[in-house]
Amino acid sequence: MEYIYNRENLLVRPLVYIKKLEIYGFKSFGFKNTVLHLNSGLVAVTGPNGSGKSNIFDAIMFALGENSPKLLRVDKFQSLFHDSENSPHRLVRVNLTFDNSDRGIPIDMDNVSMTREMEGQTGESQYYLNGKKVSKNTILELLEIIVAVPNKLNIVQQGMITRISELNSEERRKIIEDIVGLSYFDEKKDESMMQLDESDRRLEVALARMDEIKKRINELEGERNDQLRYTFIESQLKKFKAIKYSNKIRYLKGEINTRNELLGKNASNLSTLSRDRDDLRKEIEKIEQEKSRFMNDVDASNKSKAQIDTKLTTIIYQIEREKAIIKEAELRLKYIEERSSFIETEGTRVETEFDNSSKMLQDKKSTLETKRTYLVELKGELEEINTRIDKISTHVNRNEKLREKFFLKKSKLIEISSRLNILIARLEEMKKFNINKINENIRAIENFKNSMSQKEENLRDLDVEIFSCKLDKEKTLVDELKNKSEIHSSEIQLYTNVVNKVQKFAMPYEEKYSMAVELSNEDFAIADLINHSLDFKIVGMVRDLIKYDDVYGKAVLAVAKDWMKCCIVPNAKEMIRLASYIKEKNFPRLKIISKELLSYAKKEQVVLDDYDFIGNLADLVHSDIPNLVDFIFGNVFLVRKSETAYKLSKQGYKSVTIAGELFEPYASSLSLDFGSKISDLTREIILSEPIDSLAKNSNLLSKQIENQKKEIEKISKDISIKESCVRELEKLVTEKSINLSHLKEVTASLKNDIQNLDDVNNILSEEIGNIDIDLDKNKKRETIISSSLETYSTKIQSIIDDKVDDEFAQLTYKKSEILKIIENCEIELREIITSTTSLQNGTSTLSERKNEIYSEREKLEIEQKERKDQKEIASEKLAELEKELVGLREEEQKIIDVSGDSYSILQKYEKDIKVRDERERQLYREINGIEKESIAIRKDISNFTSQESQATNDLMWLGFKELLESELFDADILISELTKENDELKTRLNLRAHETYVQVIDGYRDMSSRKNYLENERNSIVLFINEIDKEKKDVFMDAFKKVDDDIRKTFSEVAGGSAFLQIENEDIFSGGLAYLVQFQGKPPRESTALSGGEKTMAATVFLLALQALKPSPFYLMDEVDAHLDAQNTERLSKIMVERSIGSQILMVTLKESTVAKASQIFGIYPKSGASQIVHYKNPDNVPIAQIKTTD
CATH class of the missing domain: 3.30.70.1620 (Alpha-Beta Plaits)
Structure with missing residues (x-):
């Protein structure tokens, strides 16, 4: 175990890091327990290619719960076993032991062990926490607390730097959003948008329903006014109808006499028109025959013209093609002349530049050798100074690292604490909002229930069945009478149509039959x-x-x-x-x-x-x-x-x-x-015989028609009486049904709203429960972090900076001066190498350019000769085609002149036929008009006689036995207007309009209250969505500023240039983030436009800034410096050493400068088909070349 001391040599607790890694049966590690004891700080893993260096990182990811074969660098999960063909040894086990002295993991133990086992027989994984079997989610929750879950930026696999360097602006913005967890805001916004859509839908339904009710109110107001008008009209109609019938009887008697006189005149006119029509038909047939003969002559000339047009099209196409060939040849010849003169000038210039470049190349090579000798001398002197500095700097570096480590850890804890406080406040605000929403919904439910009980009570009072039964009986009687009347009417119509058709089509049918005989088709x-x-x-x-x-x-x-x-x-x-x-x-x-x-x-x-x-x-x-x-x-x-x-x-x-x-x-x-x-004309030919028999039977049908009409008049009177009764019942049933339907709709709508609000309350209650769980968990974490902050504050106060002695200061200053000289020499050396390479490339390019000029000159001479020959041939062919075109044009004009005359003759024939056709149609119209007029006159006489009898009966039914004297005004107009108004009033008359009006008004007030409630609900949702957008933007801008500041600082230290992020659009989330980079001596460019090595450096700095945004206790980096040159590798390794203070960085690398700065080195090499490990602690950062092996 590694211990850390302060300047008073007091023992302090280490930070959370991977303390031990045990691997068994995983990939290249054999069936023995391979153990790696790890320290905090920078840990280097090195070795030859294919030795299994990256498999150490894969094992750590496997233990952390990674299940993706692609991320574990295998094609399938079975490939994780060391010997997949040997069934007795199909077991993988990886154990991670964390140093938990600072209680970063919320378990009261100094060491926390996490183990994952997988058997080959079942392929299932088992997870253990401190030897106790747990679920994968338990492991992930603990790792989430210390920001160490897999698939995050703390694990950098091979190729990840390349992928980061290729990110576009949109992807850069999204990766920052994922790190700070903006998906939480998107989920909340989506949920709120769904609630807003639902609220809009309910509000739209309420407004539509209010419009319907408002229209109904306007209708009821008009129905109340119609009732008084109806009573007045009924009293006036009886008087005016008596006057009307008296005038009608006098009029009918005079009309019957007039119609009898007209019948005689029409008979004589009909015979005269028939003779004129037959003469016109003969003239039309004669003109048609002359026209047909002329058309045959015209068709022959049109065929000749079509052939000439085809030839003209072909020749015109060939002429245009030859013109295009000539024009293209002329343009190409002009270009060849211009290009030849340019090639002569370019050849002379290239010869001169080639000689100058060769001389400059020799000078550069001699300068390069001198610089390299001087640089070797400076590096030897620097090595001696480093040896002396290392002997006196151990104590100073230990205190400096410890102080920086404590400050960094404290700042991370303060940041986590602030985020937790924001999260707790946000959760409490959400809980408060949900509780208020539940209370509002409960009050709304009570209001809806009270309104629904009132509506249900009104619903029970309505009974439409009694009136509906009575209405159905009356309608049945009316339908029976109407059916009877329709049967008689249909029979009359049928008989009348038959008679009319026979009379109308008998004569034209004979003409069609004769026409079919003449056509003989x-x-x-x-x-x-x-x-x-x-x-x-x-x-x-x-x-x-x-x-x-x-x-x-x-x-x-x-x-x-x-x-x-x-x-x-x-x-x-x-x-x-x-x-x-x-x-x-x-x-x-x-x-x-x-x-x-x-x-x-x-x-x-x-x-x-x-x-x-x-x-x-x-x-x-x-x-x-x-x-x-x-x-x-x-x-x-x-x-x-x-x-x-x-x-x-x-x-x-x-x-x-x-x-x-x-x-x-x-x-x-x-x-x-x-x-x-x-x-x-098939039908006319087939039906020639039946038509004659139809004409004979038409007279019998006319008598039957008269008998049916009398029966219909009697039925019509009965129907009018029954329909008046039906209309009254329909009005009553309609009003009852409307009120019933309205109450049912309102009741169903209220029930649906109550159910929706109950569902919303249940969802909100579940959210409150989840929020309480999150609050408890976050408050516990906040308590642990507060305790850790107090501990670190005490430790920082106890550290006192040591004064650096004069010798250390002088050596450090001298070292910095030598480093500056070495760096300047290396820069000059690289510039000389670059310019030398550039000159060599330029010389070879000039040589190639000379050869290209000679080759192009030969090609242009050959092409010039070919183009001249092509132009001469095309010119000769063009002259021949133009001559042939003139001849065809003359022949075409002759045919056009003939066709023009034929058109005028044809128009004359058409005009003559049209005039006679029009006259024939006019005669047909006059004959049909006289026939129709005669039929109508006979029908009028019959109708007038029946109308006179009907009017006399109607007058007696009104109570008048004698004709009334005619008054000055026209009774017909008054009766028509009054009857029309009366009929209109009957269709919409409502005797219960007032009662219905009151009920509808009550319903409108209820819907108005509901509309106000829904509008308030919608406004609150919109306000909540705006707050989510604002908070999301604030969180993103804080993260963006931190990443941008870190990039500016780190890139300046590593590359000596400048780099920064830039927001592309004012609307942050509709655009991306531009990553602009400027190396020393070069203009600023977008990161994707840099060279390979520059891209790697810029991407690495961007990755480090993202890692600092959400720090992790350990980082796995797999060959992130693979594409960097020696100078950039040296700078990157310094940054890695600084970043390892307060955390643990495990880095796979092949670069000597990086390995030399590691505090702990693991060497991997293959032996007997399995990966072997050697371990070396390097507290003094000794270069690999100077490490001596001991027995």
């Missing part, structure tokens, strides 16, 4: 085959067997217009049989497809990365017949624009646009279909 064959579809096993027509979206309708019709009336049969045999039948019947034409031959249909595929390209049209059309869609549409691609369709066509694909523009392969032809439809 496939509709005759289809009409016949519909009646014999089973005989020929016809599956169906193509138009009936395919489905597609209306968006693609024009494209589908453009491609498959000729296939739509095609018949599908099962096989070729049926197809031949059907063809024979068509030929036998002498039908005009018909297309047939065999279903079994569709299997050979193939669908083309093409990949085109263009927005306008939609895909294969067959993918957008669907059919239950396999391969039918691929047969018709499989070779057609659908696009949005005609330009894309043309490009596909030029590539040999058949394409169509959504607008109906069809391009054949290689742009051989273009078909346009902008919305044509498929003619279908």
Whole structure:
């Protein structure tokens, strides 16, 4: 055990550190108990590569509870066993013994032992604390108290410095957040945000409910005003209706006489218009035949123009290509001339620089040898001074280290104590906040319960069932009458439609049938085959067997217009049989497809990365017949624009646009279909015979219609009486139902709120319990730390600084002067070496540059000749193409002139047809108008007669047997307005509006109180979130300042330059931390832009600053100085010695200067397949080269 004495040689307690490490069966350590007795301070572990140095650190991490194979540097957990193939020895055991003299670990023992065992059979780990079996969490909780858990910054493995050097600004900020525990604030904020969302949702529901209630209040106010108006209107309607019926009877008698006169006139006009219509039809047919002949001539000229356009496009492309070749050759020749002149000048300059660099290189080499000789002499003199200083400085250094150690430990304890006090105050504040929140929730629950009991009492008073039963009975009676009326009305409508259709379509139908006879198309064959579809096993027509979206309708019709009336049969045999039948019947034409031959249909595929390209049209059309869609549409691609369709066509694909523009392969032809439809006269052909029989039966239906109308009038009177009764009951039931629904919703909402508040209270109670546990634990820790602070204060007061004698001061001053000279010499030496290397590199670069210039000159001469030949050939070819282009342009202009004349002639035909079509449509409209007018006149006479009888009965029902004299005002307008207003009032009349209004107002007040409560709750949550953000920022800025100050101080001592952290954004947590570093004689740069060695030094300083932010009693560092040169290694080792005061640093290193400064050295070497250890205490910091072995 290591003891520490003060200047009076009084024994003091050592600090917490790893006192002993025992390893058995772990990785390279064999099946014997390997024991390492460790001291505090800097402990060095060294040895050859592969000897097992880093396995010591892995063993410590294993004992501390690390379970990650990656962090333990193995592929799997079984690889931790020394001899994994030998089953009897599958046991790993690592024991750590901590010196706990200062009671840093809250166990009242000077030594605390932690052991972890793992058996190979089960792979399970067992943990022991002072020989007693405990859980892993118990071990981790104790380690958490002394900041020694694994996976923290106190354990620095190989490669960690490199990873730290590559951190970006965002990752630097996050690593500081993790160290100071800002995740606690994020968790609290997230929890508060969830509560805020829930509060917003409840507030939104309350506001929406208040809006609904407010609308209901406005409705009830209007219903109260409607009641008085309804009574007044009823009294006035009876008087005005009597006047109306009297005027109506007089009017109807005059209208009946007038209609009889009009019927005679319409009959004569109808015969004249029919003759004019037949003459127009003959003229239109003649013009259509002339137009058809002219169109055939125009099509021939258009095909010639398309071929010329194709040739023009090809020639224009070739002309532009040759022009581009000529322009490129001219630009390249110009560049070659400029580059050749530059190469001549550059060659002369490079020759001169090469000669000068060779002379300077010889001078630098001679100066380098002189400096090296002088530096060896200075180091010899420094070694003699160090020997004399070591003899007299032991006593002084012991007191100095002890005093610094006590001060450092005290400052750490003060920092921990302040953090604990802040944490305790924060926990107490949270506990107080939660208790107040529980009390507020309890009061709110009581208010909700009182309101809910009142609502439930109101709910029991409402009974809607009685009124609902009565309403259902009345509605049943009304429905029966309405059904009866609807049956009669539907029959009348049906009979009337039949009569009208027969009269309206009999004559046009004959015209359509004659048109079908003249066209003589496939509709005759289809009409016949519909009646014999089973005989020929016809599956169906193509138009009936395919489905597609209306968006693609024009494209589908453009491609498959000729296939739509095609018949599908099962096989070729049926197809031949059907063809024979068509030929036998002498039908005009018909297309047939065999279903079994569709299997050979193939669908083309093409990949085109263009927005306008939609895909294969067959993918957008669907059919239950396999391969039918691929047969018709499989070779057609659908696009949005005609330009894309043309490009596909030029590539040999058949394409169509959504607008109906069809391009054949290689742009051989273009078909346009902008919305044509498929003619279908099949139905007219099939139904020619039944139409005649329908016309004969229409007169019988007219008589039946009159009888049904009289029955409907009687039923309508009964329905109006019943409906008035139903409306009254519906108003009453509606009011009752609204009130009942409102009370149920409010009651359910209150129950839900009470349950939510109970759940919140339970959660808050659990949090209070957890807070009490944390408070007790932290107060115990604060008591222990306060006691330790008093002890250290007493010890610091007892230490008195010794005066340094004159000899020690002179030697120290002389040593510092020599060190300065050595450092300056080394700096000059490095500068000379750097400049020499730079000159050598420059010389080789200049030599390579000379060769490159010669090579480039030869290449430019060859290329210049090739470009001139290329320009001459392209110029000759361009002249030939331009001559051919002029000829094609002239031929194209001739065709355009002819096409222009054809367009004007075609327009004339279209105009003549349009004028006659318009006249024919006008005649149709006039004939249909006269026919409709005659039907309407007959119907009016019948209606006027029935209306006269009805008006007389209504007048008598009102109590008037004679006609009333007509007054000056128009009774119809008044009755219409009053009746309309009366009907509107009936639909919304409410006799219980006042009672309902009071109940709704009470509900609105309750919801208003709840809204105020929810707003207060939301405001308190928002305030709490703002406090969390502020506290989080304060904690981070304190940590940032400590890390920045430590980096500035440490980097200045180690590298002699400056380094600091800088916050990138005003919003701290939305940006990162920039790490700016400036070495001596160099400009400041971001740490990631430094050289390899500089990066390592900057990253090491940053790591040390992070470790100081949350100190640990021990640190494990694995070859952190591996990438540093001798000077930086020397400086880093000094910092490590200073940092080891008050803690323990275990460092794996191969650098002699670092090992020499260690107070304890462990050497690792392999022997017989296992790692062996030698131990050496080095209190005087003797260099390794001077250590002599003894027997």
